[in-house]
Amino acid sequence: MIDIKIIVCIKQVPGTTEIKINPETNTLVREGIETVINPFDTYAIEEGVRLKEKLAPLLSQTGEEVETIALTMGPPQSGEMLKEAIALGIDKAVLLSDRAFAGADTWATALTLAEAIKKFDDWKLIILGKQTLDGDTGQVGPELAQKLNIPFIGYTSSILDINKNRMTIKRLMEDRYETFEIRLHAAISVGKDINIPRVPSLRGKLRARNETIPVWDKNYLNLDQSQTGLEGSYTQVIRIFMPEHHYEVKMLDGSPDQQVDEIYGRLKELNIV
Amino acid sequence: MDIKVDESTCTGCSLCKNVCMYDAVEIINCKAAINDNCVFCGACIDVCKFKSIEITGLQDKNLDFSNYSGVMVFLETLDGAVLDVGYELSSEGRKLASNLGVTLSGVLIGNNVKENFTQAFEYGLDKIYCIDNPVFSNQIDDIYAKALVQIIDKYKPEIFLAGATSFGRSLVPKVAAIIKTGLTADCTALAIDEEKKILLQTRPTFGGNVLATIVTKDARPQMATVRPHVMEKKKTGITGTGDLGTKVEFIDIDQSKFKTKYKLISTEKEAGENINITDYDVIVSGGRGLGGSDSFALLKELADLLGGVVGASRAAVDSNWISYPHQVGQTGKTVNPKLYIACGISGAIQHLAGMQTSDLVIAINKDPEAPIFKIANYGIVGDLFEVVPKLIRKIKMGRGLE
Numbered sequence: 001m002i003d004i005k006i007i008v009c010i011k012q013v014p015g016t017t018e019i020k021i022n023p024e025t026n027t028l029v030r031e032g033i034e035t036v037i038n039p040f041d042t043y044a045i046e047e048g049v050r051l052k053e054k055l056a057p058l059l060s061q062t063g064e065e066v067e068t069i070a071l072t073m074g075p076p077q078s079g080e081m082l083k084e085a086i087a088l089g090i091d092k093a094v095l096l097s098d099r100a101f102a103g104a105d106t107w108a109t110a111l112t113l114a115e116a117i118k119k120f121d122d123w124k125l126i127i128l129g130k131q132t133l134d135g136d137t138g139q140v141g142p143e144l145a146q147k148l149n150i151p152f153i154g155y156t157s158s159i160l161d162i163n164k165n166r167m168t169i170k171r172l173m174e175d176r177y178e179t180f181e182i183r184l185h186a187a188i189s190v191g192k193d194i195n196i197p198r199v200p201s202l203r204g205k206l207r208a209r210n211e212t213i214p215v216w217d218k219n220y221l222n223l224d225q226s227q228t229g230l231e232g233s234y235t236q237v238i239r240i241f242m243p244e245h246h247y248e249v250k251m252l253d254g255s256p257d258q259q260v261d262e263i264y265g266r267l268k269e270l271n272i273v
Numbered sequence: 274m275d276i277k278v279d280e281s282t283c284t285g286c287s288l289c290k291n292v293c294m295y296d297a298v299e300i301i302n303c304k305a306a307i308n309d310n311c312v313f314c315g316a317c318i319d320v321c322k323f324k325s326i327e328i329t330g331l332q333d334k335n336l337d338f339s340n341y342s343g344v345m346v347f348l349e350t351l352d353g354a355v356l357d358v359g360y361e362l363s364s365e366g367r368k369l370a371s372n373l374g375v376t377l378s379g380v381l382i383g384n385n386v387k388e389n390f391t392q393a394f395e396y397g398l399d400k401i402y403c404i405d406n407p408v409f410s411n412q413i414d415d416i417y418a419k420a421l422v423q424i425i426d427k428y429k430p431e432i433f434l435a436g437a438t439s440f441g442r443s444l445v446p447k448v449a450a451i452i453k454t455g456l457t458a459d460c461t462a463l464a465i466d467e468e469k470k471i472l473l474q475t476r477p478t479f480g481g482n483v484l485a486t487i488v489t490k491d492a493r494p495q496m497a498t499v500r501p502h503v504m505e506k507k508k509t510g511i512t513g514t515g516d517l518g519t520k521v522e523f524i525d526i527d528q529s530k531f532k533t534k535y536k537l538i539s540t541e542k543e544a545g546e547n548i549n550i551t552d553y554d555v556i557v558s559g560g561r562g563l564g565g566s567d568s569f570a571l572l573k574e575l576a577d578l579l580g581g582v583v584g585a586s587r588a589a590v591d592s593n594w595i596s597y598p599h600q601v602g603q604t605g606k607t608v609n610p611k612l613y614i615a616c617g618i619s620g621a622i623q624h625l626a627g628m629q630t631s632d633l634v635i636a637i638n639k640d641p642e643a644p645i646f647k648i649a650n651y652g653i654v655g656d657l658f659e660v661v662p663k664l665i666r667k668i669k670m671g672r673g674l675e
Contacts, residue, residue: 014294014295014479035296039603039604040604075295075309075310076309077310099309100274102309102311102312102313103274103311103312103313103314104312105455106446106456106458107449107450107455107456110450133479133480133603134294134478134479135478136458136459136477136478136479136480137458137459138442138446138458139442139446139449139456139458141446142414142442142443142444142446142447142450143446143447143449143450143456145447146418146446146447146450146451147450151414151415151534151535152414152443152447153535154439154442154443155439155443157597168538171439172439172597172598173412173439173440174351174438174439174548174549174551174552175351175542175547175548175549175552176540176541176542177540177541177542177543178411178412178537178539178540179537179538179539179540179541180535180536180537180538181536181538182534182535182536183534191597191604192597192604193597225274229274229313230274230313230328230331231274231331233455234453234454234455234456234489234490234491234492235455235456235457235487235488235489235490236487236488236489236490237314237315237485237486237487238315238473238486238487238488239315239319239485239486240292240314240315240316240319240483240484240485240486241319241483241484241486242482242483242484243477243481243482243483243484247647247648247649247650248650249646249647249648249649249650249651249652250650250651250652251646251651251652251653251654252651252652252653256653256655256656256659256660256663257663259653259655259660260660260663260664260667261667262651263635263651263653263664264664264667264668264671266633266651267579267612267668268671270611270612270633272555272579272611272612273578273579273668273671273672
């Protein structure tokens with residue numbers, strides 16, 4: 001009997017270093033096809049695994065168990081990324097995949113994730129990366145939490161204390177840290193200051209290889225096409241284009257004194273000094 | 274709903290394949306074919322010179338939103354004072370509201386925030402809706418969300434804008450989820466579509482490598498968060514607002530209905546250190562070339578002289594030379610100050626993504642091949658430990674400090 005489930009929501013994203021701009025056509029050129037676990041999600045995975053390691057001994061005294069589950073919505077090949085999560089120590093993974101999910105904005109993504117999470121009994125905590133590399137919105141976490149009517153703490157920099165029912169948690173705002181106590185259920189998002197992710201263990205890799213990832217589609221989630229993907233989205237991309245960066249680079253020659261003089265002169269013109 | 278390629282016009286030119294970031298386009302028998310990786314982002318549609326690709330089966334619901342009117346901006350407060358981004362939004366909102374011929378209102382929620390009224394009206398607001406109550410002393414997501422939902426439900430603006438601050442980015446998605454409307458994160462440009470009179474929301478994605486223009490369909494208000502420092506705050510010159518009585522509407526709330534699930538235990542600021550780097554006009558940033566934590570004192574001296582703050586590259590943060598809140602770049606903060614001085618930073622694409630929209634970039638690096646020199650306005654190939662002290666001295670002399 002599993003008593004506490006920690007759900008880690010992750011996403012497969014194109015690695016940005018692979019993106020280059022063809023200067024002649026001003027279009028994107030991807031060199032090679034590389035997708036990665038969204039970097040912030042690796043901290044979410046690690047935090048989930050660490051919380052389990054912390055909670056398991058406490059709960060075992062009362063014969064209770066804790067389990068971590070990785071959840072993603074994406075095309076079929078996202079299953080490989082879920083196996084990576086298992087190699088990193090996650091217990092189980094579920095892939096939400098359906099042609100009808102494609103093109104989802106944050107609203108439709110949050111709705112689909114929320115319906116999937118409702119399928120689990122006894123989940124207590126949802127952990128997400130603070131934003132994705134591609135969409136870069138950071139909105140799915142708070143929207144998901146709202147749909148499940150649970151508190152959301154973004155920019156979590158540390159979980160100071162946690163038990164089955166509540167946690168003490170610190171978030172990083174612009175100029176300050178705030179510490180909150182919240183009752184579970186809750187959702188949190190994390191950045192790179194929360195932990196240093198481990199590398200996959202050999203045991204984890206072996207386990208991942210043998211794992212079959214269940215795939216849930218819209219019918220399994222009792223969702224209609226009109227609620228998911230592009231159709232279920234309130235926002236729609238109408239244009240994608242390259243930013244026009246006009247960098248006029250001026251390399252300053254001369255001695256360091258001359259270079260500094262020129263910089264100083266420019267700063268003076270701009271009323272900065 | 275589907276995405277289709279018209280094979281009669283497709284030439285198999287591969288533009289769409291090259292632009293697709295999800296590996297969803299294949300060229301089969303000299304024709305583009307779109308596979309299940311497609312996320313309907315529309316990049317291929319925009320790039321196609323032959324108009325061969327279209328998304329089909331999407332129905333325009335033609336909903337009537339005539340009962341929604343006006344532009345509303347959230348005047349976020351911290352410790353009782355409205356943040357600059359609130360005024361930036363007011364100035365931007367003024368343009369949008371004038372374009373649409375509607376009113377511009379501000380929402381001011383907090384404790385003892387009345388002091389802000391006079392200043393707030395200088396940026397073009399027609400009206401302020403204010404909740405002044407001790408329950409809003411701190412930035413607590415759920416009760417602020419509840420208050421905003423009440424106000425939006427009552428006054429039904431067609432556009433609602435908030436700052437993409439830490440709080441804004443956490444709070445406003447909650448509001449959008451409750452209201453059931455679209456929200457576009459982190460916009461850098463806003464405009465009105467002249468024909469449809471809807472809000473065109475432009476934002477960077479893929480770490481700033483791509484810009485996307487987004488619209489909200491089938492729901493109101495059209496909600497967006499906007500990055501601080503992107504819009505210009507501009508006083509309208511109309512002062513002496515006179516009778517605040519008619520321009521400010523106080524909203525009484527039933528305090529018992531605003532119980533939070535977030536129990537705030539403590540707030541701490543890093544002593545003697547400015548970590549709110551997005552809020553400064555000048556950032557002096559250090560990278561691997563600094564060689565250690567001690568060298569940041571040099572950058573701090575320069576930053577202090579310029580009224581700025583110290584930033585850092587990921588390399589410097591990962592080496593524990595400086596704390597994470599100072600990190601600029603993809604896994605840190607996105608900044609756009611008036612002046613960014615990069616010292617000993619090579620300029621990995623992830624770093625550039627976080628600072629390339631700065632107004633003026635000065636880069637100092639030993640390596641003439643460093644990528645930072647591709648985007649810097651002024652580049653100095655040299656030793657930062659020689660150049661920075663000279664610049665500090667020059668500034669001090671200019672001010673008669675030395």
